[in-house]
Amino acid sequence: MKRKGVFLLALTLLVLLTGCWNRRELNDLAIVMGTGIDKIDGQYVISAQIVNPGAVASTESGKISQSAVATYSMRGSSIFEGIRRMTTETPRRLYFSHIQVLVLGEQVAREGIKEALDLLFRDHEVRPDFYVILAKDTTALQILSMIDPLEKIPATKLYKSLETGEKAWGSIVSMRLDEVIADLLREGVEPVLVGATLKGKVRTGSTDISSQKDSQPNLLRYQDIGVFKKDKLLGWLNEEESIGFSYITDKVDSTVEEIPCDKKHKIVVEIIRSKTTVNGKVKNGNPQIEVSVSAEGNVGEVACPKDMSNPQTIYKLEADVEKRIREKIVSAIHKTQKQYHSDVLGFGQSIYHNDPKGWKKVKEDWDSKFTDLNVKVKVDVRLRRTGKVGNSFIPFIKKD
Structure with missing residues (x-):
């Protein structure tokens, strides 16, 4: 009996201590x-x-x-x-x-x-x-x-x-x-x-x-x-369409938006946060998409004679940034719809999640549906800070 126990122990050790049989040296x-x-x-x-x-x-x-x-x-x-x-x-x-x-x-x-x-x-x-x-x-x-x-x-x-x-x-x-x-x-x-x-x-x-x-x-x-x-x-x-794509697919962590104030000068806004929601549904057999972008930013560069301490200037700048972002989003949508006919934006996926029954009705003909899809775009931008200074010193530099 003792010999049998020793044999079983030895057999167990052989199984557990086989080593790395398929090892590879560095x-x-x-x-x-x-x-x-x-x-x-x-x-x-x-x-x-x-x-x-x-x-x-x-x-x-x-x-x-x-x-x-x-x-x-x-x-x-x-x-x-x-x-x-x-x-x-x-x-x-x-x-x-x-x-x-x-x-x-x-x-x-x-x-x-x-x-x-x-x-x-x-x-x-x-x-x-x-x-x-x-x-x-x-x-x-x-x-x-x-x-x-x-x-x-x-x-x-x-x-x-x-x-x-x-x-x-x-x-x-x-x-x-x-x-x-x-x-x-x-x-x-x-x-x-x-x-x-x-x-x-x-x-x-x-x-x-x-x-x-x-x-x-x-x-x-x-x-x-x-x-x-x-x-x-x-x-x-292209670059602007790619940024529009990132806004739509909620992949923007941070980026920069430039707003011209005349032919030579511009204001640069740093987007520090962005959140996008895409709602899709099928109504009366027609797919509908709504893209809503909410972004926050800071004023990063001012080369214009603008009064940054005036709230109306900030409101106007927010509206201009919203317009700029909307243009990039629309350009990305237009190119993917009209030129490539490819839903890389995931609009079909949004309908699939939000309206599964509606998706079943349109998925077989989604390529043609996507090409003619009506997309509503909403953009809301809030500027939080203007930096250490308000107005730029550039317009006040002494002239010869």
């Missing part, structure tokens, strides 16, 4: 921070930006000896094939669990992004919380190969710039992988993705650290929002 992995997918001449071009932990540590300690990242690319007839082919060049196995951003080329987006999203969403090693962006007027490889003076890892620059810009400027919208897939599956809404473009002369990063220190960096900026129909890119909203 030195055997190439940690991918950013991935790009382009399509050229009918083939996919897969890019992977791999971090060099030793180089990152050395730059933090002040000893610069090698590049913090290496960007590899490979062609393939499929995305999966391109990733596997890349192992013929990389000295380590690609590891995608820490990916921060996926960059999709414009050609890939216009032909359809479902294959790229399915691969990364299906892989058990990949977390679906990374950002998805578009390469506008350039390639995903060039976006990943840019040099930035503040961030050693370009993919981290893309990640942080997206989060920072979204909080401070209304034309930038961040979308994670799971959010994009959700918009592809939900009724009454189509997905959008923000575009990234390079300004100035396009040049790729060099592994020569001295040349990186002396060279001028590429200027990468997020610009315009890509409008999709299902999984295919149709076109772009």
Whole structure:
């Protein structure tokens, strides 16, 4: 009996102390921070930006000896094939669990992004919380190969710039992988993705650290929002239309509105809070949408001879800001309705939630219904502060 007990104990220990049978040593992995997918001449071009932990540590300690990242690319007839082919060049196995951003080329987006999203969403090693962006007027490889003076890892620059810009400027919208897939599956809404473009002369990063220190960096900026129909890119909203989109979809944390007071001067208002409600319903077989925006702001810049201590001046300025916001919202609605016929604004989703029975009546013909949809827009703006001073000193500067 005692021998049987010892045997059972030994068997239990064998089960519990098997160790990490599928462990992978860090030195055997190439940690991918950013991935790009382009399509050229009918083939996919897969890019992977791999971090060099030793180089990152050395730059933090002040000893610069090698590049913090290496960007590899490979062609393939499929995305999966391109990733596997890349192992013929990389000295380590690609590891995608820490990916921060996926960059999709414009050609890939216009032909359809479902294959790229399915691969990364299906892989058990990949977390679906990374950002998805578009390469506008350039390639995903060039976006990943840019040099930035503040961030050693370009993919981290893309990640942080997206989060920072979204909080401070209304034309930038961040979308994670799971959010994009959700918009592809939900009724009454189509997905959008923000575009990234390079300004100035396009040049790729060099592994020569001295040349990186002396060279001028590429200027990468997020610009315009890509409008999709299902999984295919149709076109772009410009900056003002993108801000209008953000107001409608309640994605404005903060932004700036400029109000001209004459041909040369203007007043700048900082929007510090914004809340949008979209109410949708079907009445007599016709869908109806009402967009209500409530915003608060501060006066940020005054270059006009206006008496900011006069309440009437503030009331007039509030009305002008309301008009400006309404114009941006209407322009976004008009372009998505008349040019793209794509409900990226989520009006159908609003009807689905607020009037489920009405949605069932119009969803089969929603594309044509959306194009002719009558949308009421209400904007209310309240200015809270004018800054440390009231009137501007600019009109009182002494003249020769």
